[in-house]
Amino acid sequence: MLCVAAPLQDVCLRYHANSMGKIGVIYGMENTFPPALVDRINAMRVEGVEAEHIHIGGIKMAEPSGYRVIVDRISHDIAFYRAYLKNAALNGATIINNPFWWGADDKFFNYALASKIGVAVPRTVLLPHKAHPPGTTAQSMRNLIYPLNWEEIFEYIGFPAFLKPFSGGGWKSVYKVDTPAELFSAYDETGDLCMTLQKAVNFTDYFRCYVVGQQKVHIMQYDPRRPHAHRYVLDAPPIDPALYRRLEDDCLKLCRALGYDLNTVEFAVEDGVPYAIDFLNPAPDAELQSVGKKNFDWIVDAVAEYAVEQALAEPVQVTMRWASFLS
Numbered sequence: 349m350l351c352v353a354a355p356l357q358d359v360c361l362r363y364h365a366n367s368m369g370k371i372g373v374i375y376g377m378e379n380t381f382p383p384a385l386v387d388r389i390n391a392m393r394v395e396g397v398e399a400e401h402i403h404i405g406g407i408k409m410a411e412p413s414g415y416r417v418i419v420d421r422i423s424h425d426i427a428f429y430r431a432y433l434k435n436a437a438l439n440g441a442t443i444i445n446n447p448f449w450w451g452a453d454d455k456f457f458n459y460a461l462a463s464k465i466g467v468a469v470p471r472t473v474l475l476p477h478k479a480h481p482p483g484t485t486a487q488s489m490r491n492l493i494y495p496l497n498w499e500e501i502f503e504y505i506g507f508p509a510f511l512k513p514f515s516g517g518g519w520k521s522v523y524k525v526d527t528p529a530e531l532f533s534a535y536d537e538t539g540d541l542c543m544t545l546q547k548a549v550n551f552t553d554y555f556r557c558y559v560v561g562q563q564k565v566h567i568m569q570y571d572p573r574r575p576h577a578h579r580y581v582l583d584a585p586p587i588d589p590a591l592y593r594r595l596e597d598d599c600l601k602l603c604r605a606l607g608y609d610l611n612t613v614e615f616a617v618e619d620g621v622p623y624a625i626d627f628l629n630p631a632p633d634a635e636l637q638s639v640g641k642k643n644f645d646w647i648v649d650a651v652a653e654y655a656v657e658q659a660l661a662e663p664v665q666v667t668m669r670w671a672s673f674l675s
Contacts, residue, residue, distance in 0.1 A: 368416055369396040369659050374404075374429055375421035380636040381648065382421060388652040397659050407432050412439040417659045419444050419610075419651065421631045424517075442658050444609050444651075450630040453606065454515040456544050458628050465605055467598045468623045470547040473501050474514060481540045501545065502528060508548040513541050517629060519572075524548065549623050551616035555587075555595055556580075558632065558643075559603045559611045560650040561657070565596045568643055570614070580640050595622055602627050610651060 371389055375382040382401065389399035402418070413436035420443055423430035433447040462469045476492055511534050512522040521541055523534035535543070556570040569581040587595075599613045602624065612632035615622035634651075636644045 369394075369398065370415050371397065371399040371417045371419070371655050371659050372402040372413070372415040373399065373419045373421065374402045374423070374433075376425060378421060378635055380644070381634040384636075384644070384648045385419065385652055385655075388648050389656060392652065392656060394656050394660070397656050399655070404432060407435060409435065410439065411435070413441050415441050417442045417444065417655050419655055420447065423447060424450070424631055444655065444658070445611070445630040446607060446609075449607050450628070453628055455512075455626070455628050456514040458602075458606070459544075459546075459624075461605060462602060462624050462627075465601055467602055468621050470549055470623050470625070471505055472544050472546040473505060475511075475535070475543045475545055477540045477542055478535050478538050479540045498528065505545050505547050510546045510548055511535060511538070511543055512546065513538075514544050515542075515628065517626075549616040549618045549625070551618050551623075553591075553617040555615045555617070555622070557595060557599045557613045557615070558647050558650070559599045559608070559613060560647070561609055561654040562600065562604045564650050564654075565599045566643065566646045566650070567592065567595055568639070577638070580638070580643060582640060591617070591620070591622065598622065598624060609654065 373382045373386055386399045386401060389397065402415070413432075415436065418433060418436055418441050420429070420433055423433050430447055430451060433441075433443050437443050437447065456472065456474045459469045459472045475496075476489070480486070480488065507528075508524060508526045509531070510522060510524055511531060513520070521538060521543075523530075523537075525531040525534055531545070554570050554572060556568050558564075558566040558568070560566075567587065569584040569587070570579055571581055572579060595615060598615070602613055603609075603611050606627075608630060610630065610632065611627060612629040613627040614625045616625050617623070633639060634644065634647045639647070
């Protein structure tokens with residue numbers, strides 16, 4: 349049953365088991381995680397539960413998907429799949445992650461929410477599109493102050509800073525800028541993207557953390573300055589116990605507030621303070637060649653166990669809970 353009340357925070361989805369125990373995985377260019385996940389679930393030999401790769405064609409409206417649980421690895425890139433998953437949810441499937449929420453979320457909102465619930469984030473400003481979005485003109489921007497008060501923005505953020513899309517991933521269209529001139533040059537290249545300007549963190553340590561089921565956290569030492577294939581730091585020294593606990597607590601606080609059941613949260617640590625940099629990753633990197641065998645085995649096991657748990661569970665109400673954290 350789909351329940352909708354006027355405020356966004358009251359939107360809820362009550363899932364009704366329409367195909368008890370069947371788990372589907374939908375994915376794109378990944379070659380290792382999806383098959384390993386399907387194989388791991390089936391190897392668990394849980395009575396009444398089976399996993400498979402999803403194959404779909406034209407989608408009939410309001411028709412059940414045939415799955416109790418769907419693990420989504422691709423709909424952030426493909427609108428067709430996103431619409432399929434919403435229809436599946438309407439008809440009783442549990443989707444990991446909830447497509448209604450992540451499709452409405454953005455990184456600027458993430459930062460603002462984090463600041464409200466006590467998670468450290470760098471100072472951030474939302475900037476308007478440099479070029480008019482398609483189908484708009486200067487008249488469409490009549491509520492926008494022009495020119496912007498750049499001096500006030502620079503005083504608030506400082507340099508160095510990062511200019512990056514308010515929603516997106518994969519380090520696409522991300523610029524490190526050290527001066528106003530560099531900012532304006534980079535800003536000119538962003539076209540009709542909506543961007544944020546964020547104070548750079550001079551980090552000594554950096555962490556990428558898997559969070560599964562809003563319960564399990566796996567902390568990985570990471571270095572975004574390295575070439576992509578070598579960013580996960582192997583054989584790193586142990587993490588300070590107090591810092592480890594804070595990373596774990598902040599991961600759970602963020603994912604519970606936002607409602608993500610599968611996510612990665614990234615932290616840059618400066619002067620002992622972990623600043624949350626990125627935590628809108630509803631289909632986080634989980635390829636074996638990228639994350640390494642130890643991390644790969646952890647995420648395959650954790651997602652498999654969570655998907656099976658959801659397949660066996662009684663239908664439950666999933667509520668957008670972030671508003672309750674604002675008080």
